[in-house]
Amino acid sequence: MDWHETIFELIDMRSFSNLWFWIALAVVWSTASHWVLGVPYDMVARARRYGGQASDDLDDLVRINTNRLLFIGRVSGLWLLGFTCFILTGLALLGFVYRIEFAQAVFLLGFPMSMVAALNLSTARLIQSEAAQGELLWKRLSRHRTYVQAIGMVSIFVTALWGMYQNMSVGPFGS
Template sequence: MDLTKALLQVIDTRSFSSLWYWLMLALAWSMASHWVLGVPYDMIVRARRQGGEAMQDLRDLVRVQVLRTTAISRRMGPWLVGAAGFAGSALLVLGFWHWIEIAQALAFLLLPLIGVAAMGVALARRMEAEDPDNELMVQRLLRHRFWTQAIGMVTIFVTALFGMYQNLLLIGL
């Protein structure tokens, strides 16, 4: 019986007091800032430093990811926007009108990531239309990563504040 109780305490179903939620939040933003438009950050840095073959590899991978992203956004864009809008609205209504904690936690996790995904689609379309040179391509990828990290830091900070508020409400303060 003590093992079951210990397991239930470790796997807490309340979101903001669960270690698993905070690990997932950190992992999601770590992955979002590492993979810039589907390209790993270390590859961008290596291409910037070394040039030559590393830059050509980066250019090829960026071209593939840009074509992939723009093709998906053209084919499935309206459906994805509709699904994201529905899911976001449902999470906001369930979380902040009906005050369901798991919906609040998912809203804090997913809504900013949807915004970052939209930024990625906009960047891919811009890069497809303009076909920038190597220096400008790297600059845009790094700028996108910067804004992704900035959004992630603000999101984690706001989520932590709201999570502390939610936990204080539960203990009656």
């Protein structure tokens, strides 16, 4: 037996039956819900609880990240949108038309994250147009986090259903 056969037997290369895929899915969504517009959510809680310098730090960090996101959106937003749509369309075709399981898994990670990216841009634009600070900023960031968590829950549910279907239809009892 060759060394690469041993490795492929040890590490299952099918995405939905691989523990590493599910760990990556959990890490992606926990990270996405913790970092709200590039700001760790514990800073929002600290600013709400203590105010003062913590609130000023949060306002500054959100202003910096909001300006950065909106600048990237203005300068290269259409290129990024086109490239993202190209990649996601290619993954969807490879995964669901040509039945490549790895492409399905990457699509089920990437498509919801693209919705989170669009939500980030929308929230950044809203925060900047309102010049949100203090209580209004905390509410915006909390609402944004709730939306990201809702997208994550739906995404994890759909991915789990699709993964179970794939494992049952392709596994030892499937075709």
